[in-house]
Amino acid sequence: MATIAFNEVTKQFDDGTIAVDSLTLDVKDGEFLILVGPSGCGKTTALRMVAGLEEITSGEIRIGDKVVNDLPPVERDIAMVFQNYALYPHMTVAENIGFPLKQQGVKKDEAKQRVQDAARLLSIEDLLHRKPRALSGGQRQRVAIGRALVRRPIAFLMDEPLSNLDAKLRVQMRAELISLHKRLGVTTIFVTHDQTEAMTLGDRVVVMNKGIVQQVDTPAQLYSHPANTFVAGFIGSPAMNFLRGRLEGGAVLVGSHRVELPDATRSAVSGRTGDVVVGVRPEDFLSANGDGIAAQVAFTESLGPETLVHFRSDALEVVERREQVEAGEEEQSAGSLGELFVARFGPTTTVAADQQVSLKISAERMLLFDATSGHALN
Amino acid sequence: MVVGDKRRARLLIGVRLALLTVGAVVMIIPFAYMVATSFKQNTLVLQLPPQFIPHHPTTANYHEAWSSNQFGRYFVNSLMVAAATTVLAVLLSSMMAFAFARFQFPGRRLLFGLLLIGLMVPTMMLLIPQFLLARDIGALNSLWGLVFFYTAMNLALNTFLLRSFFQDIPRELEEAMVVDGAGPFARYRQLILPLSRPALATVAIFTFLASWDEFVWALTVINDPSRRTLPIAIALFQGQHSTSWGLVFAASLIAILPVLGIFITFQRQFVSGIASGALKG
Ligand SMILES: Nc1ncnc2c1ncn2[C@@H]1O[C@H](COP(=O)(O)OP(=O)(O)OP(=O)(O)O)[C@@H](O)[C@H]1O
Ligand SMILES: [Mg+2]
Numbered sequence: 301m302a303t304i305a306f307n308e309v310t311k312q313f314d315d316g317t318i319a320v321d322s323l324t325l326d327v328k329d330g331e332f333l334i335l336v337g338p339s340g341c342g343k344t345t346a347l348r349m350v351a352g353l354e355e356i357t358s359g360e361i362r363i364g365d366k367v368v369n370d371l372p373p374v375e376r377d378i379a380m381v382f383q384n385y386a387l388y389p390h391m392t393v394a395e396n397i398g399f400p401l402k403q404q405g406v407k408k409d410e411a412k413q414r415v416q417d418a419a420r421l422l423s424i425e426d427l428l429h430r431k432p433r434a435l436s437g438g439q440r441q442r443v444a445i446g447r448a449l450v451r452r453p454i455a456f457l458m459d460e461p462l463s464n465l466d467a468k469l470r471v472q473m474r475a476e477l478i479s480l481h482k483r484l485g486v487t488t489i490f491v492t493h494d495q496t497e498a499m500t501l502g503d504r505v506v507v508m509n510k511g512i513v514q515q516v517d518t519p520a521q522l523y524s525h526p527a528n529t530f531v532a533g534f535i536g537s538p539a540m541n542f543l544r545g546r547l548e549g550g551a552v553l554v555g556s557h558r559v560e561l562p563d564a565t566r567s568a569v570s571g572r573t574g575d576v577v578v579g580v581r582p583e584d585f586l587s588a589n590g591d592g593i594a595a596q597v598a599f600t601e602s603l604g605p606e607t608l609v610h611f612r613s614d615a616l617e618v619v620e621r622r623e624q625v626e627a628g629e630e631e632q633s634a635g636s637l638g639e640l641f642v643a644r645f646g647p648t649t650t651v652a653a654d655q656q657v658s659l660k661i662s663a664e665r666m667l668l669f670d671a672t673s674g675h676a677l678n
Numbered sequence: 679m680v681v682g683d684k685r686r687a688r689l690l691i692g693v694r695l696a697l698l699t700v701g702a703v704v705m706i707i708p709f710a711y712m713v714a715t716s717f718k719q720n721t722l723v724l725q726l727p728p729q730f731i732p733h734h735p736t737t738a739n740y741h742e743a744w745s746s747n748q749f750g751r752y753f754v755n756s757l758m759v760a761a762a763t764t765v766l767a768v769l770l771s772s773m774m775a776f777a778f779a780r781f782q783f784p785g786r787r788l789l790f791g792l793l794l795i796g797l798m799v800p801t802m803m804l805l806i807p808q809f810l811l812a813r814d815i816g817a818l819n820s821l822w823g824l825v826f827f828y829t830a831m832n833l834a835l836n837t838f839l840l841r842s843f844f845q846d847i848p849r850e851l852e853e854a855m856v857v858d859g860a861g862p863f864a865r866y867r868q869l870i871l872p873l874s875r876p877a878l879a880t881v882a883i884f885t886f887l888a889s890w891d892e893f894v895w896a897l898t899v900i901n902d903p904s905r906r907t908l909p910i911a912i913a914l915f916q917g918q919h920s921t922s923w924g925l926v927f928a929a930s931l932i933a934i935l936p937v938l939g940i941f942i943t944f945q946r947q948f949v950s951g952i953a954s955g956a957l958k959g
Contacts, residue, residue, distance in 0.1 A: 351857055352857075353857070379857065384957040386854035388851060388854070388855075388868075390872040390873055399855075399860075403858055447854075
């Protein structure tokens, strides 16, 4: 077991792509750290540098107290689950899982026992004699996890290991991985692009974008106190609503709607005036009695425990997040679909499409961001 | 499918079959004639019109071919030389190909370029320099000398073929092995070789054929009659027996048997999609 420390680690590929940009990060001994971010943000590259599969352009990676920049992978004693499984196609499942043990010279009987144990844990005991080509995607993924688990490495690197499982199996495997981690206490870096997974799994979550760490924090903090508009928009589903606003003497004007700042926020923005971006989580739109923001419901989605109300309002102006515009990303969530906003209501709400409603913004939970840099102000 | 399409497809298949038949007949007739002749008495060999089914078939040619002139010994010589060459050439060229495909080392491109040049120089041009070399290292008139030079002659093409095959093996598989603690030799033996069986089989067949059939070099360096290989022995039939074609063909057909054996052994390795299931998607 060991700590893993990145110190100003940068990876630039030969074609000039900077995949990871001066990453500084300390993974504590025995921690389960989540690395999350959109596709292409450098998650895999970061893992591969820890594993020793990718050379480090500049900076330093330490495992324990040893700088491993020039240490060959074999000597790092790290197990990795590859994003695309990388199963050995000519070997059976049992041989695949047992391969690292064979390389370590573990005795046959013991190796067999450990392969069995791993297979039982992953519910693939019945598949041990099969070749990878005769497995479904989810089964392959579990074999890949099994191959990492049989070893007793000083750290696990998992590159989206649950991405191909169906929803139910994924939830089950998440629980398994957590209890396994509790039991073994092996330092783990777990990569995912799924923010829900990140929120449910980690002690600490690292949010990355374009090779740059945006925020390292607990899931709760990421949700309630995102460092910038990227994190705010990336974490949470449906995504946060971003509205154009103006700071003016202890209050923020959102369109024609005026929200008085609570004391904490007021001291945080300390006399600042001018344009800001106002971030409102869907659950932070509350219904008002006629004197709030006039809104027209476009459609509703009933999800059981909650109802999502998508609405449009002439009183509010949407702010396109820069990242979104650049990525041409529109599926993100309905919250940012054109001029539509989204609010989260209780399951018993009677609000329906085409209805007029009146809404207000929860002043305590509203977030303010700098209009140009996107940094959080409160 | 529309009716017209179906008719067109059938027509196309018909044309294809006809062409294939013509090709096959052109290929097979000489061979069939050779087989037929090997079963004929010598006096009937040049009969016109040619007979494809001999009237009085006889196996006399086979008996005579096998028992004359230490034919059995030549057969064994050839077999040993070809087998040893195949094993050595495949082993060495697969290692070289692995190095060229997956390792960065100084002079890599230069060395590979030299190898390719080796492919382009005609064998005949190398005959005399090779002979001098063989003389200096004492490889004349010896079967091991043959193995040595045959191996060298086959390395370039084999390495070239295997390298491109190895390059197509997903890099991630090798990286997974690296992380699992496998060194270069373990990867070569447990990943590259098993995944390349079709390519290795192809290369083995090429090498075996090339060294089994080789004539000019063997004729140049082998003097001792007891160390002759089959191609020389068969050629000698022609002079000595004022070319009794039945005999030559019988000897040639005997010489084909091991080649058939090799084909049948290795063709089982030509399984397609050996690497499927390794990676996502
Ligand atoms: N070998 C390479 N050569 C050049 N660029 C590369 C190479 N590998 C990755 N990249 C680039 O580096 C960036 C980061 O890639 P990386 O694979 O780390 O992303 P990721 O966060 O794992 O994405 P995903 O969620 O899609 O797996 C991308 O822009 C990618 O195109
Ligand atoms: Mg990735």
